[in-house]
Structures are given as structure tokens and as C-alpha cells.
């Protein structure tokens with residue numbers, strides 16, 4: 159019997175995806191560089207569906223129906239190139255090579271172009287949902303050629319998470335589009351987690367709520383417009399007590415946040431695209447600052463705070479909820495703005511409503527909000543910025559007074575809220591009729607003759623700063 163799909167790389171993610179395919183009725187050929195993982199999967203879960211054991215990539219390829227579908231789930235980076243290099247000579251024109259790992263989208267673009275020259279399809283797919291999602295239904299963001307999706311898509315849709323019965327899997331665009339969308343998803347995830355952290359810090363340091371009390375607050379918040387997986391598990395983590403000490407779990411964990419790099423990739427890419435993802439960037443920087451433990455320890459004795467003794471306003475917990483919601487909206491708006499910029503740069507026809515729909519279930523940022531975001535972009539009249547969609551413009555405007563109060567209190571008490579405050583600055587920056595960028599242009603023209611444009615005349619100009627300060631027409635260099 160020919161297998162429908164082959165999976166090579168059977169560590170936790172590959173094994174769970176393979177099981178997910180098998181549980182959905184597909185025959186799955188299995189391969190791992192060292193046979194031990196293949197055997198462990200068959201021994202522990204071999205009865206979950208139809209598997210074909212193989213010991214080499216050649217055997218794996220031979221076990222597959224045509225066009226062949228080979229899914230690679232090995233360590234991201236050089237191992238992916240190494241597996242592709244070994245696979246290519248074994249494949250025939252029209253076969254599909256799938257990379258479902260966390261690869262950088264530029265690597266995916268490079269690999270797609272190289273395999274296309276050989277008549278092979280290369281599909282980079284973003285998969286979110288962690289180990290459990292891989293097994294029970296992840297959110298899947300496939301890139302690659304549209305033609306390859308005709309053969310592969312139905313299988314991916316079958317194993318994906320479902321939202322109201324709709325698969326959280328849709329072709330998002332050519333070459334690296336799938337991995338790009340997954341990367342931005344992860345950037346938003348960083349911001350989502352940081353705003354939750356800032357809210358928790360404020361609830362404790364300003365409102366005096368202990369972690370167990372906060373858990374109740376987050377459980378309550380999860381019933382409203384903030385309803386999401388991350389808010390739900392925040393309540394769970396905050397409610398957890400350390401068995402060794404009897405202290406709140408969050409008090410015995412080192413306050414230094416790790417990162418695997420997708421947040422950083424998002425920010426680097428946003429900088430290149432000129433997309434102002436300040437909330438996501440501040441989230442990555444916040445993790446970086448948390449990791450500078452030596453400097454933080456020294457700062458305790460060196461840096462003075464001069465915090466004000468302010469009275470926390472009445473209704474502060476609700477204010478924090480609104481500030482969290484508004485900041486979260488800004489992060490989504492910024493992530494989506496970046497998708498728009500990338501679509502123009504890379505020639506992807508990204509459908510923002512469909513992308514939002516993929517994130518409604520299965521992935522880490524799944525949230526009620528995403529259904530509304532999907533609807534905002536499904537409209538004929540698409541907003542130029544998520545915050546301009548009438549429902550969101552109203553929602554964020556309603557939150558602004560609370561948001562300003564919370565940021566003001568945080569500043570006075572010396573509680574760092576980099577995403578709450580930078581998101582508010584982004585919001586105000588967008589709204590502001592005139593920005594001090596005009597002065598920046600003047601300075602650039604003075605020290606570097608970078609030229610400027612005028613509000614009242616076409617063309618590009620330069621002022622003779624070193625001479626009589628008269629204005630001349632200039633070649634545009636700004």
C-alpha cells in the first residue's frame with residue numbers, strides 16, 4: 159500500500175503531526191535520521207492508524223504515492239538544507255517537499271526557488287499550537303505554489319484545528335508567505351504575553367493583588383472581550399502554588415524570559431520593511447532586559463527611582479483591563495500592518511481576513527477578537543489600519559481614558575509598562591495632525607543636505623544653511 163504522506167524528523171512535533179495524519183485516516187510513511195524515534199512512535203502509538211516504517215530517505219520516497227508528499231520536521235536551519243539535499247535526487251518532477259518547522263521565511267524563499275528550478279514544489283508551512291496542537295489540530299499557514307496546495311491542502315485542512323467547523327488552514331501565498339505569516343503570529347504572541355505581564359505587575363505592585371487573587375481577575379477577564387487562550391492559561395499559572403515552598407509559582411521562577419528567535423526575526427523584518435511594530439519590538443526588548451540579570455542586580459543600588467506616592471484611582475483593575483485590551487489591539491494592528499507591507503514587498507496576495515480566520519483556533523494567540531478582526535477585513539471596504547475599522551475605532555476610543563490613567567500611574571510609581579506606553583504613543587502618533595518629523599527633516603537638511611518637501615508646493619527643496627539661508631530646488635534625497 160502506498161502511503162499518502164511521508165514524515166521525516168520524528169521528534170515531538172514530527173511524531174505528533176504524523177500521528178495526527180494517521181488518526182485522520184491517512185497512511186503515513188515514517189522516517190527519522192536515527193531509527194530509535196521511529197520505533198518508539200510505532201511501539202507507543204502504532205495502533206492509532208496506518209504507518210509504514212522506513213529506515214532511509216530512499217525507502218521513505220519509495221513508500222509514497224505520486225505525486226509524493228514528504229514533510230520535513232527536523233531542527234530548523236542547516237538540518238533542513240541537509241535533508242532537502244538528500245531528498246532531491248530521489249524525487250520526480252511534481253513531487254512536493256514540505257517544511258513544517260520554524261524556518262525563516264527568507265530560507266523558505268531561497269529553497270522554494272531552488273526546488274522550483276528542478277520541477278519540484280517546496281511548501282513552507284507555519285504550524286502553531288505547540289506539541290498538543292500538532293497532535294490534536296494546529297493552526298496551519300501554508301505557503302508555496304498554489305498548484306501544490308490542490309494536492310496537499312485537503313490533507314492539511316483535515317488535520318488542522320477547526321473554528322465553528324471551518325479548518326484553520328488556508329493557502330496564504332507563494333514561496334515564504336506561510337512562514338512569514340507564522341513569524342508575525344509569533345511576534346504578536348510576544349506582545350500578547352508582554353501586555354499580560356505588564357497588567358499582572360500593575361495589579362500586584364499598584365493594586366496589591368497577590369497572584370492567586372489575580373488569577374480570579376484573569377478568569378473574569380477571560381469571559382469578556384479579552385477571551386483568549388493566553389488569558390486562560392495566565393489564570394492557571396497565577397493560581398499555581400509551588401509544591402516545594404508553598405509560595406506562588408511565579409515567585410519561585412527566575413524572572414528572565416527566554417526566546418527562540420521568532421520575535422527577533424519579526425522585528426528585524428519589520429525594520430527592513432519600515433513597519434512600526436513598536437509593541438512587538440518592546441516585547442522583544444523587555445525579554446532582553448529581563449535577561450540582563452547582572453546589570454539589574456547592580457542597578458538596585460545605583461539607580462534612584464524617586465517614585466511618586468500616588469493614590470491608585472478607584473476602578474483601577476478595570477482600567478488595567480481596558481489598557482490591556484487597547485494595547486493588545488495595537489499589537490494586532492501593527493502585526494497586520496506589517497503583513498500589508500510584506501505583501502507589497504514580496505508580491506504576496508495576503509488575504510487579511512483569511513489569515514485572521516486561521517488564528518481563531520489551534521494557535522497560541524487564538525482569541526475571540528480574531529473573529530472580529532476577520533470580519534473587519536472581510537468587508538468590501540477594507541480598513542487601511544485595523545484600528546480604523548468602525549468597531550475597533552469605537553472600542554479603542556472607549557478604552558483611551560483608562561489607558562492614559564494606567565500609563566500615568568505606572569510612570570509615577572516607576573512600574574515599567576513598555577508595551578502599554580509605546581502602544582499609546584503609537585495611537586497618539588497616528589492621530590496627531592503634525593508630528594515633529596518636520597523638525598527632523600530640517601535638521602537632516604542642515605547637517606546633510608538631505609532635502610525636504612513643502613506642505614504648500616510640489617517638488618523637493620534645500621535651504622542654503624551655510625549661506626544666505628535662501629531656498630533652492632533640489633534633487634530628492636530624503
Ligand code: NDP
Nearest residue numbers: 167168169170171191192232233234237259260285287288
Ligand atoms: P527538534 O527541533 O528538537 O529537532 C529534532 C529532530 O531533528 C530529530 O528528529 C533529529 O533527528 C532531527 N535532526 C536534527 N539534525 C538533523 C540532521 N542534520 N539531519 C536529519 N535530521 C536531523 O524537534 P522538534 O520536534 O522540537 O521541532 C521540529 C521543528 O518544529 C523545529 O523547526 C521547531 O522549531 C519547530 N517547532 C514548532 C513548534 C510549534 O509550536 N510550531 C513547537 C516546537 C517546535 P535525530 O533523532 O536523529 O537526532
